[in-house]
Amino acid sequence: MGRLAFGGLSLHETCVFPLEEETDVPRQWIAQRMSQIDSSGIRRVFDLATQLTEPVNLSIGQPDFPVPEPIKQAAIQAIQQDRNGYSVTQGIAPLLEQLQQQVAQEYPEHADRQVFVTSGTSGALLLALMVLVDPGDEVVMADPYFVMYPALVSLAGGKAVLVDTYPDFRLTRERLEAAITPRTKVILFNSPCNPTGHVADLEEVQAVAQVAREHGVALISDEIYRQFCYDGPFVSPARFYEHTLVVDGYSKAYAVTGWRLGFAHGPSCIIQEMLKLQQYSFVCAPHPLQWGILAAGQVDMSPQVAAYRRKRDLIYQGLHDLYPMPKPQGAFYAFAQLPPGVTGQQFVEVAVEEQLLVIPGGIFSERDTHIRISYAAPDETLRRGVEVLRRLHKKLCGGSSGSRSSAHGGLAPQ
Ligand code: PMP
Numbered sequence: 001m002g003r004l005a006f007g008g009l010s011l012h013e014t015c016v017f018p019l020e021e022e023t024d025v026p027r028q029w030i031a032q033r034m035s036q037i038d039s040s041g042i043r044r045v046f047d048l049a050t051q052l053t054e055p056v057n058l059s060i061g062q063p064d065f066p067v068p069e070p071i072k073q074a075a076i077q078a079i080q081q082d083r084n085g086y087s088v089t090q091g092i093a094p095l096l097e098q099l100q101q102q103v104a105q106e107y108p109e110h111a112d113r114q115v116f117v118t119s120g121t122s123g124a125l126l127l128a129l130m131v132l133v134d135p136g137d138e139v140v141m142a143d144p145y146f147v148m149y150p151a152l153v154s155l156a157g158g159k160a161v162l163v164d165t166y167p168d169f170r171l172t173r174e175r176l177e178a179a180i181t182p183r184t185k186v187i188l189f190n191s192p193c194n195p196t197g198h199v200a201d202l203e204e205v206q207a208v209a210q211v212a213r214e215h216g217v218a219l220i221s222d223e224i225y226r227q228f229c230y231d232g233p234f235v236s237p238a239r240f241y242e243h244t245l246v247v248d249g250y251s252k253a254y255a256v257t258g259w260r261l262g263f264a265h266g267p268s269c270i271i272q273e274m275l276k277l278q279q280y281s282f283v284c285a286p287h288p289l290q291w292g293i294l295a296a297g298q299v300d301m302s303p304q305v306a307a308y309r310r311k312r313d314l315i316y317q318g319l320h321d322l323y324p325m326p327k328p329q330g331a332f333y334a335f336a337q338l339p340p341g342v343t344g345q346q347f348v349e350v351a352v353e354e355q356l357l358v359i360p361g362g363i364f365s366e367r368d369t370h371i372r373i374s375y376a377a378p379d380e381t382l383r384r385g386v387e388v389l390r391r392l393h394k395k396l397c398g399g400s401s402g403s404r405s406s407a408h409g410g411l412a413p414q
Contacts, residue, residue, distance in 0.1 A: 033154070033155055033157075036151075036154035036155070037151045037154060037155070041345070041360065041362060041363045042147070042363055044345065045059070045348060045357075045359060045360065045363070048348065048349060048352045048357075049352070049357060051352060052352065052355055052357065054355065055355050055356065055357045056355055056356045056357065056381055056384045056385045056388055057357045057377065057381065058356065058357060058358050058373045058374050058375065058377060058381070058382070058385045059357040059358055059359050059372075059374055060374050060376055060377065061194065061257075061374060061376070062251070062252070062255065062257040062376060063252060063255040063257075063304070063308075063332070063376050064255075064376050064377050064378060065255055065304050065307070066255065067254060067255050067256055068254065068295075068296075068299040068301075070295040070298050070299055071254060071256070071292050071293060071295045071296055071299065072292070073295070074291055074292045074293075074294060074295040075259075075288055075289055075291065075292025075293075076292075077291070078287075078288035078289075078290075078291035078292060079288045083287055083288050083291055084287065084288055085287060086283055086284050086287060087284045087285070087287040087290060088284065089116075089275055089278050089279045089283065089284050090116040090117065090275055091116055091117025091263070091284070091285060091290055092117075092287070092290045092291065092294075094294055095117055095290050095291075095293065095294050096115065096116070096117065098294065098297055099115045099117070099263055099265070100115055103115050103265045106236075106238075107238060107239070107242075109242075110238075110242050112242070112267050112268050113242075113265055113266065113267070113268075114265060114266070114267075114268040114271040114272075115263055115264070115265035115271070116263065116264060116265075116271060116274070116275055116278075117261070117262070117263050117284075117285045117290060118247075118249075118261075118262040118263055118264055118274075118278065118282070118285055119260045119261075119262065119278075119282040119284075119285045119286070120249055120251060120260040120261060120262045120285075121222065121224045121247050121248060121249035121251065121262040122148060122260075122262070123260070123262060123278075123282050123285070124247035124248075124249070124262045124263065124264040124274075125148065125149075125152055125220075125222065125247055126152055126155075126281075127264070127274040127277050127278055127281075128220050128245055128247060128264065128270070128274060129152045129153060129155070129156045129158070129186075129220075130155075130156050130277055131270060131273040131274050131277060132156075132185060132186050132218050132220075132245075132270070133153060133156035133157065133158035133185055133186060134157065134158070134185070135157030135158070136157070136158070136159070136183060137156075137157075137158045137159070137183060137184075137185035137186070138158065138159050138160075138161045138181060138183040138184045138185060139153045139158050139159070139160055139161065139184075139185065139186045139187075139188055140161045140163060140176065140179045140180065140184055140186070140187045140188070141160060141161070141162060141163065141187070141188040141189075141190075142162075142163050142165045142169070142171045142189075142190070142193070143162035143163060143164050143165060143364075143365050143366055143367075144165070144169070144193075144195050144196055144335060144361065144364040144365040144370075145160075145162065145188075145190070145364060145365070146190055146193075146194045146195070146222065146364070147363055147364055149188055149190075150162075153188075158185070158186075159183075161179050161181075161184070162179075162366060163175050163176060163178075163179045164366070165196075165198075166367065167324075167326070167337070168198075168326055169193065169196040169198035169326060169335070170198070170200070170204055171189065171200065171204060171207075171208055172204065172207065173207040173210070173211060176207070176208060176211050177211060180211065180215050180217070184215060184217050185217060185218060186217060186218045186219070186220055187208065187211070187212050187217060187218070187219050187220070188220045188222070189208055189219060189220065189221050189222065189237060190221075190222040191204075191205070191221075191223075191225075191234075191235075191330070192225035192226065192228055192229060192234075192329065192330025192331040193225075193330070193331060193333075194224075194225065194331050194333055194364075195333050195335050195359070195361070195364045195372040196326075196328070196333065196335040197312070197328025197329060197330055197331050197332075197333045197334055197335060198326065198328070198329065198330070199229050199230075199231070199232065199234070199329035199330035200235065201232065201235065202235050205235040205236070205237050205239075205240065206237075206240050208237050209237040209239075209240035209241035209244070210240070210241075212237070212241050212243075212244075213240075213241050213243075218243065218245065218270075219237055219241055219243065219244045219245065220244075220245045220246075220247060221236055221237050221238060221244050221245070221246050221247070222247050222248075223236060223246055223247070223248045224247070224248055224249050224251065224252055224262075225252055225330055225331040225332075226248065227252070227253045227301060227305060228252065228253075228305060228308060228330050228331050228332060229329065229330045230305075230308075230309040230312055230329055230330060231327075231329045232329070234330075238266075242267075243266070243267050244266065245264065245265075245266035245267070245270055246264065246265050246266060247262065247263075247264050248262060248263055248264070248265075249261060249262030249263065250262065250293050250296065252331075252332075253296075253301060254293065254296055254299075254301065256289070256292075256293065259286060259289040259292070259293070260285065260286055260289075261285050261286065261289055261290065261293050262285070308332055308375070308376070310379075311332070311375040311376075311377075311379065311382055312328055312332070312334070312375060314375070314379065314382050314383070314386070315328075315334050315373060315375045315382060315385075315386065316328065316334065318382075318383075318386035318389075318390070319334070319336060319373075319386060319389055319390070320336075322389070322390060322393045323336035323337055323338065323371075323389065323393070324336070324337040325337060332374055332375050332376040333372050333373065333374055333375070334372075334373045334375065335361065335370050335371075335372055335373075336370055336371050336373055337369060337370050338361075338369055338370060338371060339393065339396050339397050342396055343360070343362065343368040343369070344359075344360025344361040344362045344363075344368040344369065344370060344371050345360045345362060345368055347360065347371055347392070347396075348360045348371065350392060350395070350396070351371075351388070351389075351392060354388045354391070354392060355388070356385060356388045356389070356392070358371045358372060358373050358374075359371065359372040359374075360372075373385070373389075
């Protein structure tokens, strides 16, 4: 089967998309559930990317810094020491101990909280939704959302209920309450957020936890970007709702997206069911790499986070007068509003002509009025990106760029 793989552009750099081909295989062989999942928007962006030789690539969802040396060395050593077989399903004992200690320190009052190692945060999300969602159940989440969420919910037979959070991207009590129905089973929460860069403050997080508690629904908190908070502390809803299931991972914090290492912690009855399913699916997280990531305890990533804070400033200061956006406070994305009448898809097509890659907002949302800009890139690439984006704005708005009032007077999010 022909396959396209792009190293240069992806929401996950590992995405591989089959080419559409003539085939004799009857369409009805493919299970119904796959028709619920649409990746055509992503595919279109990938197709556009093939035209580029030296793109200014602001589309990448992974850090541009190298894996710290002690982590690399520990993984190499584990392979050489023949730690290449399966590990126990829950993860190697020293990594589990390290995680358990972290969790116990953060939540000393949660006696029932258990932890285990997963195949990436994606693996933890898949297990969590398969364990919690029955056919017909509703899973409430903010729109914009991480691209995987609705797909995984529908795979589990559930229905994604989207809460419009434009233009400030806050999942407020009012917005959340309005989406809760008797079928609500789970609230799926993500802060710092991919794609908006929004970081929920204490008030927002407390409200989410309270709504979950009051309605007796499960709460999944995706905390994969928790190290990347630039303006205030990270706050987890698990602090306020002890039943919160946290999914987290090493991909972003240590630049090991290809290692497929994550973890989950939460009430033991949920964790036990997730473990049962992991046993029959992923089996275990990659074994030698679990030994590698054990060395994460010795490395300080604060210089990398400080560098990303400066990158955030560069992008925000360079663009927010032309592309309205709340100042991103975390992760490594800005979600920028386009001029009125221009869709993300149209914009990306014009941007490609200028060798610029960004992701259309419609991939993460019911609306296609924004673009996601990833600033996980060298400063020089970011400067070139800002230049191109400013030029494109001028092109699209007929020279009225440079003044927010002239380009965006009265502009309301569509
Ligand atoms: N959650 C969010 C919000 C993400 O952005 C990503 C990766 N882009 C994941 C989960 C999955 O991460 P991984 O499987 O690499 O740990």
